[in-house]
Every structure is written in structure tokens, then in C-alpha cells.
Amino acid sequence: MRYELLDYQKYQERINELINNEGNIFRVIKQEPLVYTRCDFPVEHYTIGDGPNHLVVMGGTHGNELISVDFVTQLMSSIARGEGKFASFNPEEFTTHFIPLQNPEGFVINTTAIKKVIPDGTSDEEIEKICHDYWWNFKQDDIHTRENPSDRSIKMHQMMFASVTPDDLSDDNYELKESVKKLWDTYHYPPGSMINWTANGSGVDLNANTPDNPKNEAMYAQTGVITYGGARYNNLPNNIPSPIGCPRKDANHFEFEPENLALFNMLSGLHESESFVGLITYHGTGGVVYHRPYKFINNENYERNKKINEEVANCYGEACGYATGGRTYLDEPSITGCGDLMRSYLPVTLLVELSVMGGNPIAPYGDRGTYAKTITSNKEAFAKTLAFISERKEEISKNYITGSR
Ligand SMILES: [Zn+2]
Numbered sequence: 001m002r003y004e005l006l007d008y009q010k011y012q013e014r015i016n017e018l019i020n021n022e023g024n025i026f027r028v029i030k031q032e033p034l035v036y037t038r039c040d041f042p043v044e045h046y047t048i049g050d051g052p053n054h055l056v057v058m059g060g061t062h063g064n065e066l067i068s069v070d071f072v073t074q075l076m077s078s079i080a081r082g083e084g085k086f087a088s089f090n091p092e093e094f095t096t097h098f099i100p101l102q103n104p105e106g107f108v109i110n111t112t113a114i115k116k117v118i119p120d121g122t123s124d125e126e127i128e129k130i131c132h133d134y135w136w137n138f139k140q141d142d143i144h145t146r147e148n149p150s151d152r153s154i155k156m157h158q159m160m161f162a163s164v165t166p167d168d169l170s171d172d173n174y175e176l177k178e179s180v181k182k183l184w185d186t187y188h189y190p191p192g193s194m195i196n197w198t199a200n201g202s203g204v205d206l207n208a209n210t211p212d213n214p215k216n217e218a219m220y221a222q223t224g225v226i227t228y229g230g231a232r233y234n235n236l237p238n239n240i241p242s243p244i245g246c247p248r249k250d251a252n253h254f255e256f257e258p259e260n261l262a263l264f265n266m267l268s269g270l271h272e273s274e275s276f277v278g279l280i281t282y283h284g285t286g287g288v289v290y291h292r293p294y295k296f297i298n299n300e301n302y303e304r305n306k307k308i309n310e311e312v313a314n315c316y317g318e319a320c321g322y323a324t325g326g327r328t329y330l331d332e333p334s335i336t337g338c339g340d341l342m343r344s345y346l347p348v349t350l351l352v353e354l355s356v357m358g359g360n361p362i363a364p365y366g367d368r369g370t371y372a373k374t375i376t377s378n379k380e381a382f383a384k385t386l387a388f389i390s391e392r393k394e395e396i397s398k399n400y401i402t403g404s405r
């Protein structure tokens with residue numbers, strides 16, 4: 001177990017360490033990056049195993065969901081070392097693909113804010129205390145906003161990071177710094193909101209970046225009305241480029257962000273060749289496994305995805321004590337995201353909200369016992385899910401959309 005607040009450099013060090021670990025039983029291979037972001041960060045891609053059944057595991061879609069990157073890198077290390085149940089991992093059966101950090105730009109923005117307030121050298125006790133305060137403040141913000149929904153003043157959790165501005169970004173990341181500074185100067189986000197930076201460096205939220213999101217029609221340039229996030233995010237705009245929730249860069253037309261497009265291309269290639277057996281994307285907080293598709297691509301496909309996703313989600317959820325289900329477009333169109341879009345096309349596509357301690361990025365680190373349990377129980381759940389997939393892989397990999405087998 002590694003209790004450590006990652007930043008971009010520590011993330012890279014951790015990856016290098018786990019690739020070169022002499023205790024590895026299974027080799028971790030560094031593949032070509034999926035894509036380079038607009039500000040030239042690689043979206044890194046690693047594999048373990050080279051079997052015909054391809055499972056994709058991803059973290060860091062949201063820049064502020066630190067624990068998802070933390071978890072995916074620890075999972076990679078555990079599989080590589082054959083720890084516990086992973087001793088029986090079969091590299092001739094599976095190719096496991098890891099994309100530990102889909103949104104490096106958002107991650108750099110967010111972790112720069114964390115590092116300013118919690119500098120290197122801070123003791124674990126002190127880290128835990130600050131993170132626990134943040135968790136508490138976050139809860140108070142929820143309560144206060146519920147009672148005062150029109151109060152858009154600075155939130156208590158933002159107050160802790162009010163001193164952070166885009167000027168704190170390193171000059172080494174010049175393009176990113178300029179991009180965020182420009183957004184900050186144009187749109188005047190509340191002080192402290194670098195800690196809410198979920199989006200990429202263009203201010204687009206990769207999960208909100210789907211053509212089905214009704215916020216596409218509510219973009220400010222078309223309506224002249226600013227809309228805001230829910231609950232404690234109600235002072236953050238979401239229909240202009242923003243730290244959170246904005247579906248697209250250009251107000252006038254929809255496009256997928258490069259980080260998403262590269263992922264979709266990879267997934268559809270695997271699915272077309274009937275070698276795709278699953279996608280598990282990790283997010284930050286909630287303790288929920290989302291599994292419901294919403295779109296009828298064709299009936300056979302929809303019914304298969306709905307059924308198998310529910311079964312596999314129950315397998316995962318039972319193993320770590322998480323609720324399964326999760327809301328989709330079908331319940332409330334405005335909460336739709338790339339998660340439920342992908343679940344409509346692909347079987348065994350789960351979105352796991354990791355920590356039960358709400359408040360990205362640092363609340364999940366507010367109690368070391370809870371943190372350890374989150375990491376351990378999700379590794380356990382992943383191992384059980386892998387066994388489930390192994391039993392059902394024929395059925396899962398069948399492609400009903402183009403159907404060749
Ligand atoms: Zn998320």
C-alpha cells in the first residue's frame with residue numbers, strides 16, 4: 001500500500017519503478033502513447049499479457065480524481081508481481097491494457113494546486129489531517145448549498161486553495177499554463193477552483209464531452225445565459241470552458257476531445273475484431289459501480305450489454321461492498337457522460353467510483369484506514385471480475401453491431 005499524494009513527477013516515478021521491479025512475474029510493456037494532448041502530454045498506454053482477450057483499464061479521466069490514477073498504478077504493480085489472486089493471471093489468455101492517466105493536463109493543473117498547499121516533505125499525519133479537513137469542508141458545502149441554492153460565493157473547500165492561481169503552473173508546461181491563464185482571465189472562475197479542475201487544459205470535461213449531452217444546446221454563446229454545476233459546484237459554470245462540466249470546446253459545433261477520440265478508436269478496433277472483453281474506468285468518489293447502457297444501437301446488442309453489464313457489475317460490487325446501477329441518460333439526460341455512451345456500444349463496460357469519502361481530489365486521503373480498504377477491496381473486486389470475464393469471454397466478445405463471427 002502506498003499512501004502518497006501523487007503529482008505528475010511522482011506518477012512517472014511510480015510507473016518506472018513498477019515496470020522495472022525485479023519482483024515482477026509478468027512483464028509490463030510500455031506501448032506507444034494513445035495520443036498526445038493539445039498541450040503535448042502523452043496519454044500513456046501499458047500492457048500486461050499478450051493473450052487474445054483484450055481488457056482495458058483506465059484512470060484519470062477527471063483531472064481532480066487523484067485516487068483513480070493512484071489505484072490503477074497500484075493495480076498494475078499488483079498484477080505484474082502476481083500478488084494474491086493475481087498469481088493465477090494468465091498472460092496467454094488476456095492482454096490487459098492500462099491507461100492510468102487519460103487526462104494528464106487536468107491532472108497537472110489539479111496536482112499543482114495540491115502541492116502548493118501540501119508541499120513535499122509534509123508528514124503522513126499532517127497530510128491526513130489536511131485531507132480530513134477538506135472532506136469535512138466539502139460536506140458542509142453540500143449542506144449549505146442545498147439550503148442556499150442561489151449562493152454562488154466561494155466554498156469552504158475552495159477557500160483552502162484560494163491562494164492558487166494558474167501562475168503557479170510550471171513554466172516547463174508553457175502551453176498548458178498559457179491555456180489555463182487565458183481561460184482564467186476570460187471567465188473569472190472563483191478563487192480556489194483550480195482544486196476543482198476536472199477538465200483538460202482547454203476547459204472541456206472529458207466525461208461530459210459526448211454529443212448526447214443536452215448542455216451542448218445550452219452553450220453560453222448560443223443562449224447568452226450561464227448555467228452552473230450542481231450542489232457544491234454551483235459557483236462553477238458548465239456551459240463555457242470551465243474547470244468542470246463543459247461538454248465541448250467550440251460553442252458552435254461538437255467535437256470529441258483528442259483524449260476521447262483516441263480511446264474510442266482503440267476500443268472500436270478491438271470490438272470489431274471481436275477481441276474486446278471489457279473496459280473498466282475508474283473515477284474518484286462515490287463507492288458505486290455504474291453499468292447501465294441507454295442507447296439502442298440494435299436490440300440484440302442493447303439487451304446483451306444490459307444483462308452482462310449488470311451481472312459483471314454485481315460481481316464487482318459484491319466483492320467490494322459497492323452499490324451497483326447508477327443513473328444514466330434514461331433517468332436524467334443532463335447527467336449523461338462518455339461512460340453511459342460507451343456502455344451502449346460495448347459489453348462489460350463499468351465505471352467504478354472508488355472512494356466512499358466524498359470530495360475530490362484529497363478527501364479520499366482523509367483517513368488512512370478507509371484509504372487502505374478502498375485500494376485493497378477494489379483489487380480484490382478486480383481479480384474476481386477478471387475470473388468472471390474469463391468464464392464468459394466468448395459471449396462478451398461477440399460483436400452484434402458488425403457481427404462477423
Ligand atoms: Zn469522474
